[in-house]
Amino acid sequence: MDFSFSYYIGLAGIMVFAISGALSALEHKDHHHDLFSVFFTGFITAIGGGTLRDITLGNYPVSWVRDENILWAIFVGFLLVILLPRILTKLRDELFLFDTLGIGIYTVLGTRIALDHGVNFFASALLGMISAIFGGVIRDTLMNEVPFIFRKEIYATACLAGSVLYIILNIGNIDSNWNLVISASVVVAIRVVAVRYNLGLPKIKLFE
Amino acid sequence: MDFSFSYYIGLAGIMVFAISGALSALEHKDHHHDLFSVFFTGFITAIGGGTLRDITLGNYPVSWVRDENILWAIFVGFLLVILLPRILTKLRDELFLFDTLGIGIYTVLGTRIALDHGVNFFASALLGMISAIFGGVIRDTLMNEVPFIFRKEIYATACLAGSVLYIILNIGNIDSNWNLVISASVVVAIRVVAVRYNLGLPKIKLFE
Amino acid sequence: MDFSFSYYIGLAGIMVFAISGALSALEHKDHHHDLFSVFFTGFITAIGGGTLRDITLGNYPVSWVRDENILWAIFVGFLLVILLPRILTKLRDELFLFDTLGIGIYTVLGTRIALDHGVNFFASALLGMISAIFGGVIRDTLMNEVPFIFRKEIYATACLAGSVLYIILNIGNIDSNWNLVISASVVVAIRVVAVRYNLGLPKIKLFE
Numbered sequence: 001m002d003f004s005f006s007y008y009i010g011l012a013g014i015m016v017f018a019i020s021g022a023l024s025a026l027e028h029k030d031h032h033h034d035l036f037s038v039f040f041t042g043f044i045t046a047i048g049g050g051t052l053r054d055i056t057l058g059n060y061p062v063s064w065v066r067d068e069n070i071l072w073a074i075f076v077g078f079l080l081v082i083l084l085p086r087i088l089t090k091l092r093d094e095l096f097l098f099d100t101l102g103i104g105i106y107t108v109l110g111t112r113i114a115l116d117h118g119v120n121f122f123a124s125a126l127l128g129m130i131s132a133i134f135g136g137v138i139r140d141t142l143m144n145e146v147p148f149i150f151r152k153e154i155y156a157t158a159c160l161a162g163s164v165l166y167i168i169l170n171i172g173n174i175d176s177n178w179n180l181v182i183s184a185s186v187v188v189a190i191r192v193v194a195v196r197y198n199l200g201l202p203k204i205k206l207f208e
Numbered sequence: 209m210d211f212s213f214s215y216y217i218g219l220a221g222i223m224v225f226a227i228s229g230a231l232s233a234l235e236h237k238d239h240h241h242d243l244f245s246v247f248f249t250g251f252i253t254a255i256g257g258g259t260l261r262d263i264t265l266g267n268y269p270v271s272w273v274r275d276e277n278i279l280w281a282i283f284v285g286f287l288l289v290i291l292l293p294r295i296l297t298k299l300r301d302e303l304f305l306f307d308t309l310g311i312g313i314y315t316v317l318g319t320r321i322a323l324d325h326g327v328n329f330f331a332s333a334l335l336g337m338i339s340a341i342f343g344g345v346i347r348d349t350l351m352n353e354v355p356f357i358f359r360k361e362i363y364a365t366a367c368l369a370g371s372v373l374y375i376i377l378n379i380g381n382i383d384s385n386w387n388l389v390i391s392a393s394v395v396v397a398i399r400v401v402a403v404r405y406n407l408g409l410p411k412i413k414l415f416e
Numbered sequence: 417m418d419f420s421f422s423y424y425i426g427l428a429g430i431m432v433f434a435i436s437g438a439l440s441a442l443e444h445k446d447h448h449h450d451l452f453s454v455f456f457t458g459f460i461t462a463i464g465g466g467t468l469r470d471i472t473l474g475n476y477p478v479s480w481v482r483d484e485n486i487l488w489a490i491f492v493g494f495l496l497v498i499l500l501p502r503i504l505t506k507l508r509d510e511l512f513l514f515d516t517l518g519i520g521i522y523t524v525l526g527t528r529i530a531l532d533h534g535v536n537f538f539a540s541a542l543l544g545m546i547s548a549i550f551g552g553v554i555r556d557t558l559m560n561e562v563p564f565i566f567r568k569e570i571y572a573t574a575c576l577a578g579s580v581l582y583i584i585l586n587i588g589n590i591d592s593n594w595n596l597v598i599s600a601s602v603v604v605a606i607r608v609v610a611v612r613y614n615l616g617l618p619k620i621k622l623f624e
Contacts, residue, residue, distance in 0.1 A: 033411045034411050035409045035412065037358050040364065051264065055471050056471065056481060057476075058266075060265075060266035062264050064331060065264060065331045068328040117477075120484040123481045123484065126459075141349060141557060142355055142358070143354065143358075147558055157452050203449045204498065234620060242616055242617035244565075259472065263472065266474075269473070269533075270472050270473075272539060273535055276536040276539065293620070350553065350563055350566070351562060352557075
């Protein structure tokens with residue numbers, strides 16, 4: 001694995017998130033579904049979590065402002081959605097392809113960036129999770145819905161588990177590219193199992 | 209045109225956005241309509257987009273934190289709404305005065321600030337648009353509505369067209385004050401024509 | 417009073433805000449109420465306003481990224497809510513304990529940080545208020561509700577009064593710890609009186 005492995009994985013994460021966001025705009029019932037809405041929803045979903053992480057860390061310039069390739073990756077995702085909406089919808093529904101890959105990749109890249117900034121472990125784990133989930137949180141909020149993370153089977157918790165695992169393996173001095181692959185795969189695996197078997201965290205009842 | 213032309217145009221943009229936001233608070237059905245709500249909605253609408261642009265660019269100190277005049281411009285807009293609500297509402301409805309002027313001015317000033325920071329063209333165009341539309345996006349989201357940009361005739365796309373035009377004219381070495389006037393006017397013109405003739409972008413249908 | 421007085425008061429403010437946020441997640445009707453939702457809502461409520469203040473000021477590193485104790489204070493608040501939901505709900509409803517203390521403390525600490533950054537008085541007063549109210553604003557927005565500040569009796573205005581008082585006493589050279597206690601108490605007092613007697617600001621009627 002060469003130096004730029006995590007860079008290309010990052011671009012792939014951006015593109016799958018853009019696809020996931022653009023598809024959700026296409027399906028939203030109160031939504032206009034025009035070209036701008038579809039692009040913009042993909043853009044927000046793709047860059048929201050990483051931008052929030054970067055401005056919280058003071059990590060300037062923010063990735064998509066510095067690196068135009070990120071914007072082109074979003075644009076390619078947008079074009080794919082425009083050209084192949086049915087195929088992509090099917091891939092998403094049957095294989096959980098886009099969003100799940102996206103949160104796996106973003107969790108570990110976000111955790112790594114926080115650690116590189118010398119951030120403590122607790123905050124690094126949270127920032128990894130925030131990188132992964134906040135694009136979707138912002139998207140859902142703009143669409144006037146209760147965010148996904150508050151409604152679904154294990155989601156953010158899978159990210160948190162992945163970022164904690166990344167931190168532990170990092171302390172154990174594992175190669176960072178292998179760590180990326182392993183920890184991202186664990187996020188994806190937890191998420192896929194949670195959806196298949198409809199698993200959630202324990203609920204807390206205030207008024208029985 | 210002197211050095212400070214864009215400064216005064218910027219203050220005018222702040223004030224018209226504050227008027228637009230304060231008026232929308234006055235008309236909101238679930239809304240309390242007290243003095244604070246009206247002021248705060250105007251404030252958020254006026255500074256939201258520029259603040260998001262500045263923190264994304266790492267352009268510190270953020271404009272309204274650095275320059276108290278921006279806050280006074282918002283306060284004047286707020287006073288006008290309190291004193292002359294009917295006249296301002298009429299001007300808004302018949303001449304699209306406030307919001308449309310605001311997005312024109314913010315688009316070009318935001319694009320210019322991004323270019324001054326050495327940002328690539330693609331991101332600069334998006335940051336110009338974000339400067340213009342996000343005050344309204346945050347306002348609508350706080351009011352628990354699907355943001356304007358997802359519902360209406362051509363809106364954000366007009367801003368994007370204006371910021372692309374600004375970048376092209378800037379490459380062509382046009383005087384930046386003339387560029388400001390021309391590109392902002394194009395945003396306003398596109399928006400006014402779109403509202404008058406009820407024009408939207410092509411829609412994408414997923415399920416026919 | 418020693419140097420670290422405001423530090424421990426700040427941690428107390430974090431914890432009461434986390435309790436307030438976690439309790440509101442527990443009671444939300446459309447809400448999943450799982451362990452993650454309760455923790456995350458407490459976290460967002462506790463750090464939202466201060467994080468927005470810090471990234472608006474460019475005050476890096478953001479407090480909870482720099483200081484792990486803040487995250488542990490949130491975690492303790494979360495554990496208390498899990499273990500003692502009924503007692504805490506009762507304390508909140510009868511004594512307005514958590515949110516009201518939180519806004520008092522955050523208002524003055526936020527104003528102080530802005531003044532320490534050399535920010536003008538108008539923006540410092542607004543940043544003090546923003547520190548206090550935006551955790552709740554973000555929480556309400558994520559839960560798809562019109563934020564508290566737009567619906568209730570005097571709330572944000574109490575914070576604004578407290579931050580103006582802090583600035584005035586600061587100009588008068590009062591000891592900053594006493595100023596903290598006095599100005600925060602005034603915020604709490606205004607808020608408690610407003611709730612008890614159902615006081616609001618004057619409303620503005622557009623269409624009589």
